[in-house]
Amino acid sequence: MRGPLEHPFKALAAIVFLTLLTILGGQALVRSFQEKLNPNLSSSQLWEKYRWSLDPTQRRHAALLLVAASGDSPQRQYTLLKSQGWGKNPLAAIVLKKHAETARKLGGEPLAKVFWLELFRRFPLSPISADAYYILGRDEIDFRKKIMQLYPAHPASLAAALELKGQVANPYQGVKHLARWGVRWHGAEQLFRKTCDEFSGKLHLEKERELLANALAQLGDGLAAWKCLKEPPSKPAITFLIAKSLVQGDELNKELAKTLLKKLFVNHPNSKESIAGLKLLLRLKRLSVDEVAGLPSGLTNAAKSIAMANDRLSIDKKPLEGFQDWRDDSELWELHWELARQALLLEDWDKAQSLLSSFRYKNLPETILVRIKFWEGLIQFKKGKTFLANNIWVELIENHPPSYYTWRAHQRLGHITFPKLREIEPSNYLFSPISWTPLFSKDNLVNLLWRLGLEKTAWETWRALYFSEVDQLNHDFSETLVEARLRIAVGDSWMGLAMLSELAFEKTFVDCFQRNIFHRSQYPYRFMQEVSDAFKQTGVRPELLLAIANQESRFSPGVESSQGAIGLMQLMPLTAQKYIDSSFQGKYLAEPSINLEIGGHHLAALLEIWEGNPFLVLASYNAGSSIVYSWLSEEAYLDPELWVERIPYPETRFYTKKVLGNLWSYLTPDWTACRVKVD
Template sequence: MFVRSLAWLLALTCLGSGAALLGGRQLLQQRPLPDPGTPLGTLERLQRFDPDPMRRREAALLLLADLDRQPGGGDPVRAGQLLRNQAWGRDPLAAVVLKRDAQAAAQRGDRQGSDRRWRQLLRRFPGSPASADALYALGRQQPERRSQLLRRFPAHPAALAAAVEAGGRDGALHLARWGVRWPGAKAVIEARCNPAERPGNPDERNLLARGLAQLGDSKAALACLDTIPPSPSTQLAIARSLGRGGERGLQAEARMLSLAQTWPTSPEAAEAAHWLADSDTPTSLAALEELPAALQDSAPVQARRALVLGQPSAALMVMRRWQDDPASWELQWQLARQALLSQDWRGAAALLGTSALDGVTLPGPLEARRRFWLSLSQWQLGDQAQAKAGWAELLANHPGGYYGWRAAVRLGRDDIDLDPDTAPGLVPPPWHPLDSGRQDLDRLWRLGQTLEAWEQWRHLRGEPATPDPAQLLVEGRLRRGVGDHWMGLEQLEQASLRLPTGQCPQILTLERSLDEPAFTDELNLAARAARLPATLLAAVAKQESRFSAAVRSPVGATGLLQLMPETAAELAGAPLPDEALTDPQRNASLGARYLRQLLDRWEGNPLLMTASYNAGAGAVEGWISPLLQVTPELWVEAIPYPETRLYVKKVLGNLWSFQEPRLPLCR
């Protein structure tokens, strides 16, 4: 009896202990996951004392990410301490730990320890993108490792760096195919195109020439081809690199037409026809007449003809036939804009409210533009109630940007603030999940390993970049995460023009990502010194340079706020070396002084100040008219320089969004 009772007691005890352990594990798993927003003190405690080894590793990587942000990239000794004993198991994070540990060892001067970790990484995780860095590092003494790298991870940044170092035929072809914009790629490709070196194979020559054209160097591309005929894709790339203005624009037009006539059924021919339809050269209409019949009967070509004819019936026919084509949307806007500029409010309302596009969901920025001007037309026609309802709907669904600002002003709800004492300052953006659809990428992003996430994405994506808006959103965020704001913002802008408005969660993420400032410390400091809102500096920097401190325009404008050297010298009181203008703090300080001068000159008028920053105060002086006070939105639309017209809308839309981030109503 006693034995039987003891057995039952032991069984119940084991069951209870097992249930307690299971319950404890479930409770541990239900805790919030650490991320870059977790306080450092909490991460320190997790890394040292948490009972879950996975959380200890995640906390260590987050602490390492904070170390990376320190001046000089942090202390490699401390990095090694954080990573010690964290490379256990088969989880992909172990590969990242080994890579980071190998890099830290190399920084400490421990080459043997670094190589040992690289070899361990290759042995345990041969398919991990982190192993690309191992092949690169070990390839210094073992060249065959570099060959493996190019084959197994062709689009990985380590492979592109190896191709630049290798040069020659293989390096040039690899870069032209997988990473033409990688630093140093152009020089390698040009060297291979040298007459003494260039290949006789037409496919290889086209690949090299196409790469040079994609970099904007049509002259080098044509020299590389020499007598080799261009393929359709090479011809398209060369034509695009020539641009649209002046004599080069006419050369581009001739190449586009030749492409369409020579390969009329190719995808490149369709793109060429679209390009020609958007051209405004004196011979562009005649070029459209020379297109093959199938290309003439396309939305871009027919939309251009309808716009030239100016006949509403022809325009309606195009819009009804090609409802979902962006050419129809642009046709609607251009005809409406003509009506607006002539203050034909009834005609504008008819065009913007036309049933020809019923059922079409425009991308957010285009729908905001349509809704604003339709409401203003209704207001001018005396239907104030409907106009207010339209502006309120615009604010609910597209609250940011230029048209969100103007709708808020029209409703008397809010306005931009140019008073430095009351305008909000800039704050670093909070962390948000990546939501890429790939668990491995999302976890790397959550653990602050943005460079690892970007390199893994680059390896998975390959070349060229995808036009899919969801992937553009992910890549744009990853690029911004590693400091490539130039391409990151470009891809986010492309996503905004392609993402359907029904994709609400992605739209919320997109809006947040577009409205994240960079260089907040530098801009705040410069703004305080010039007595300006820091949000104004951020708004200008986003449009001028996409927050890229080293970018230089073809005419010499340099840095965050794209200052011309002459203007900068005048503001500084002495000539400045080039490196001074690429310094974010120096550039922001000088740009802030210039904006302060313009704001004072125009007595606080943001439209005149912004237009002057782009076109010059002298030009803007000649544009002032009563329309500026009566209907300022129409004054902006009448600016004769298309670049300045867009610039004013972008900068002031940025300012509105930076001052009070607003997210659309999610349905």
């Protein structure tokens, strides 16, 4: 019989083999523990982690992701989160909050109160507990007053403020809180107006009136803001905001805006608001030499530069002189472009090239730079320098995200065939929205909540920690991008997309990851079920519906224009009646499914009229087919970029290019400046 040492090499090999297995198994286990779950994982993958992961934190993450993504019954959600409320981690507070909400939905108010009390007891200073303060404050007003002090911008605090009148000694405590922290909170505007009426004649409430006037001006009602004040405000920021709002009104409002701006110049000549106010004033009127000379000394030079630029739009003299001094002024970029556009329309290629080249410099905003590059390419093409033109367009495509100008560069190079915008067999069309991407907030808890699919809680937490209606100018580019993305995620795309539009004129990104995310964020996929249904009914591609809804309403169903256009696609009731029963009422256009379907039918008709030409279709959607027909020329087919620039309506000219840029971005969702890192 052989002993164990008769084959020492075999024994040693076995030991080494088992050791390697242990090491590899341990490494796999560590990798499993380190894996960060996110909404890109499938339900089956999340379920596997929830059931079998050895890491309790990972199991809790999986449970929260399943709850966020599933839309299951409250009972199902309650079961998934059972026993997940352990520890001092903020996610335990999330679990308790979810338990309270699901218990209430299941009819267990007493049990829900137990969870709210437990949340308050264990996490008294966490913004996650704000809802507990609000709910418990039904019986004890001190709870609500406390959360308004701790986290004044949290939605629970705003809801408490709206209901506060009559419950505290100061009857205006709630309305002042909303004016500072929640101007757009549902019901706040009506309260502001009512309180302004109550303040009438009470001169000792000057600060309170200024606060309410500032709120009304932010909401776009400059006239109501002015009536609330009774006299010019002491703060230049409020004066400018009211004037900016009044400019959007009728002639009477515009005259009042001019009066306020002139008082702003006298009282605060060196403020940034006075410079911004000067640009606003020059949109309303040209200043004479005497009027420029009469301005405070700090504004005189700026006024001369702007007035000079305005003059050059109609008088051709020394067009390059003076521009170098105010290249960084975003208000004047369009004035410079207007000069170049006029030269392009006159086919004065040398002059156009000179103007465009004079404005190329380091850190120019991308939205301006791509326009310059495209037209420089077209100028070279028109001058017979095809090779040089192609090089410019290739560089444009390779270094910039999808836009109207990159699409036109592709078309000019013959790289693509533009897809049909109406499908004959809609059922065969496959549509894949963009996957989840990280948020990159400076707050780790907000990032974690976003990664776990808890967008609403992430928004509430971010708002509680960082947001102020009164002072929003201190946010840097990165955190403003975070705010915009959070707003869009919770359905406030009206404000979110407006913020992104303003950020488009910033000059730099932190890195290519931020550039990726910024581009993607401008083209969200909202109301996708309704978009898909409209596509099936009309055959109009989802990307076109999304592109128009993005521009027309920023995906806000309740928007109604001053002309009476309603809903996501901004349809006029008379237009809608062409495609629906005669008894149709305009108020139904606020319903996304109805609006998108009728908008799809209207687009289908325009696509048939114009044989699928996207320029003519979109110009007609904005201005009407009969008007576009009067603009029609051979140039619309041979040089559509020049044809668009000849459109006499500035709104339609801008609209056509903007929606075509939206469309190209939705048609090319896989564009990336670099691979997006996942936190």
